[in-house]
Amino acid sequence: MTDSATEVHGRRRLHATRTFLLQFIEKRGAQLGLLALAFFIVMAAMPNRLVGPLQTAITATGIPLVPPSREQFLGTDEIGRDVLNLVVHGARISLTIALIATVISLIVGTTVGILAGYYRGRVDVWLMRLTDFFFIVPPFVLALVIAPVFVEVVGRGGEILGFRPSLFVIILVIGLTSWGFVARIVRSQTLSLRERTFVDRARVVGSNDLFIMVQHILPNLVPQIAANGALVVANAIYVETALSFLCLGDPLQPSWGTMLYLAQHAGAASAGAWWYLGAPGACVLIVSLSFVLIGNALDDTANPRRRVIP
Amino acid sequence: MSRRIVNVLIRALITLLMVMILNFVLFRIVPGDPGQLLLSGARGGATQEQITGLRQRWGLDRPLFPDQVTDYVSATFRGDLGYSFKFRGERVGDLLLKRLPATIGLVGLAQLVAIVCGVMLGLYVGWRRGSAIDKIATGLSLALYSTPAFWLGMVLVVVFSTSLGWLPGYGISSPGLANVGPLGWLIERIRHLLLPALTMAFALIGQYVVVARAAMSDVVTEDYMITARAKGLTSRQMLMRHAFRNAMLPVATLVTLNLGYVVAGAITVESVFAWPGIGSLTVEALNARDYPVLQGIFLLLGVSIIAANLIADLTYGLLDPRVRQ
Numbered sequence: 001m002t003d004s005a006t007e008v009h010g011r012r013r014l015h016a017t018r019t020f021l022l023q024f025i026e027k028r029g030a031q032l033g034l035l036a037l038a039f040f041i042v043m044a045a046m047p048n049r050l051v052g053p054l055q056t057a058i059t060a061t062g063i064p065l066v067p068p069s070r071e072q073f074l075g076t077d078e079i080g081r082d083v084l085n086l087v088v089h090g091a092r093i094s095l096t097i098a099l100i101a102t103v104i105s106l107i108v109g110t111t112v113g114i115l116a117g118y119y120r121g122r123v124d125v126w127l128m129r130l131t132d133f134f135f136i137v138p139p140f141v142l143a144l145v146i147a148p149v150f151v152e153v154v155g156r157g158g159e160i161l162g163f164r165p166s167l168f169v170i171i172l173v174i175g176l177t178s179w180g181f182v183a184r185i186v187r188s189q190t191l192s193l194r195e196r197t198f199v200d201r202a203r204v205v206g207s208n209d210l211f212i213m214v215q216h217i218l219p220n221l222v223p224q225i226a227a228n229g230a231l232v233v234a235n236a237i238y239v240e241t242a243l244s245f246l247c248l249g250d251p252l253q254p255s256w257g258t259m260l261y262l263a264q265h266a267g268a269a270s271a272g273a274w275w276y277l278g279a280p281g282a283c284v285l286i287v288s289l290s291f292v293l294i295g296n297a298l299d300d301t302a303n304p305r306r307r308v309i310p
Numbered sequence: 311m312s313r314r315i316v317n318v319l320i321r322a323l324i325t326l327l328m329v330m331i332l333n334f335v336l337f338r339i340v341p342g343d344p345g346q347l348l349l350s351g352a353r354g355g356a357t358q359e360q361i362t363g364l365r366q367r368w369g370l371d372r373p374l375f376p377d378q379v380t381d382y383v384s385a386t387f388r389g390d391l392g393y394s395f396k397f398r399g400e401r402v403g404d405l406l407l408k409r410l411p412a413t414i415g416l417v418g419l420a421q422l423v424a425i426v427c428g429v430m431l432g433l434y435v436g437w438r439r440g441s442a443i444d445k446i447a448t449g450l451s452l453a454l455y456s457t458p459a460f461w462l463g464m465v466l467v468v469v470f471s472t473s474l475g476w477l478p479g480y481g482i483s484s485p486g487l488a489n490v491g492p493l494g495w496l497i498e499r500i501r502h503l504l505l506p507a508l509t510m511a512f513a514l515i516g517q518y519v520v521v522a523r524a525a526m527s528d529v530v531t532e533d534y535m536i537t538a539r540a541k542g543l544t545s546r547q548m549l550m551r552h553a554f555r556n557a558m559l560p561v562a563t564l565v566t567l568n569l570g571y572v573v574a575g576a577i578t579v580e581s582v583f584a585w586p587g588i589g590s591l592t593v594e595a596l597n598a599r600d601y602p603v604l605q606g607i608f609l610l611l612g613v614s615i616i617a618a619n620l621i622a623d624l625t626y627g628l629l630d631p632r633v634r635q
Contacts, residue, residue: 132321133328136619137612141574142332145608148596149336234456241458242578246596260461264582269467270479277468281461289456 020223023301030297033290040287043091054089055081065273075275078266086259087279093255097171098236104175106182106229110221113186114213118194135180140239142177147248166250170243174236182228189224193217223302230295234288241284256280318623322616329612334382337601338374391606396598402606405591412482413580413587417572419503420510428518429561436526436557437549447519454516460578463509470505477505481584506583510576514568521564525557559630563622570618574611
């Protein structure tokens with residue numbers, strides 16, 4: 001390809017991307033989702049500046065289980081910690097876990113899907129058998145047995161990349177178990193893309209397989225991957241919350257799920273402490289709903305013929 | 311048998327084998343020697359002799375592959391899932407069987423309510439797309455779909471049990487319930503069942519409405535609906551003869567698949583309500599690091615999921631002649 005051809009090609013791609021984003025942002029679901037998400041990302045970005053350092057049993061100042069008041073906007077937990085403080089810090093933990101896990105699962109799923117769809121034949125058969133397993137058995141069920149074993153293996157002490165080892169295990173387990181869905185969609189798209197003329201043309205001018213997959217097929221998959229990525233985040237948040245609720249999280253770096261576990265453990269529901277269990281749960285609900293809305297809006301924009309709204 | 315059925319069966323078998331392999335490998339990575347783990351309760355610690363004897367008895371001194379693997383697979387197929395650590399001496403199989411009825415009762419009622427309400431509502435709003443009721447139902451279902459079921463359970467406990475005091479929010483029966491008679495006993499049971507079952511039903515309804523609505527929306531834009539209209543059928547006839555039956559296809563598949571997943575979904579909900587089923591057993595096993603029980607639960611969940619998938623795959627061919635080849 002000559003330089004000017006690349007430039008024209010690049011400009012066309014830029015234009016297509018801009019049109020796509022404009023159509024996406026017009027959707028009401030996308031606006032709502034992005035707005036809610038921006039709110040939580042600000043929370044996760046600077047928890048210390050917003051509510052001060054994470055309160056512990058030692059630094060807690062409040063009276064246990066006080067309902068929301070002017071001093072404690074969201075009340076206190078059973079050892080007198082400010083629930084607002086915990087929720088804001090939880091945003092950072094929950095979002096980081098969900099986002100990193102999603103990145104891992106998108107990388108694995110896309111790689112498996114492209115390889116299977118591009119090479120077909122025996123590679124396809126074996127990769128898809130593996131995918132079937134991860135597609136059929138839900139991440140939550142797999143994580144339920146894998147997480148406790150690996151938490152035991154790595155122990156709870158120390159730190160890996162600023163995370164406690166058990167959180168790191170949770171991230172890896174969620175990431176490595178929730179890619180089946182992505183791999184299937186990427187594969188089916190790749191199967192049809194590889195028959196298109198631009199792939200033949202690239203092969204004729206001598207591009208190797210890797211170059212074709214990365215430079216020609218992958219860019220065409222981006223809208224699909226993004227739409228499903230948003231749903232994968234929503235699911236990752238659910239799995240993380242459920243696992244932490246079953247005491248597989250880390251009490252020293254509490255996520256929203258860990259808070260719900262603590263609330264359940266302290267009998268918050270039967271004590272009527274609605275603020276204690278309500279705040280983290282509402283956060284989970286809003287964040288995963290925003291990702292579902294964003295995913296649907298992306299999907300709608302990418303496949304406008306599908307008239308299905310939800 | 312057609313090629314499709316053979317393929318479906320092979321896939322299910324491979325998945326089952328992978329569940330079993332994972333089950334075998336995973337619980338051998340656990341740190342700590344199983345011999346020591348089993349004898350950890352012995353007074354003054356276990357002697358080396360005891361440990362060696364125990365390892366011999368359970369075949370732990372033999373090579374992992376193929377001896378221990380074949381032992382494990384054949385024992386599993388015989389229904390021997392080993393013995394619990396926590397409930398000393400109890401067979402895992404018996405434990406699971408003892409806890410299963412409570413879960414099935416809970417999940418069954420929830421599914422029934424969800425199918426009746428969710429599917430009907432979803433099909434209806436799919437037929438009347440764009441109406442006010444459609445917007446409300448769709449919004450609510452998406453919210454329900456994004457809500458963790460166990461949190462919904464906690465909220466329901468706060469509202470209906472703690473604040474209003476209408477229903478018990480804990481356990482399967484009240485203590486000190488000796489002389490209420492069979493009718494009183496039944497009412498008590500139902501009162502305890504209501505909140506957890508409603509929680510699970512709500513979690514499922516969101517999903518069913520979304521899928522049934524999408525199925526119906528897909529159907530109403532098909533060409534044969536225009537043909538039906540052109541033939542002069544009334545809306546009611548179109549709905550009953552064409553739309554409903556075609557829209558039920560994906561819905562039936564989803565419901566069948568859900569039958570497999572729903573036990574896993576019950577785990578967190580049961581733990582909220584201390585409902586003595588498989589879910590509470592899972593939590594107990596997790597807290598006590600009772601690996602044999604955890605292994606058994608994973609196998610049970612795996613088998614039910616694979617079976618549901620298998621049934622969905624096979625019946626889909628029966629329901630949809632186009633797939634039959």
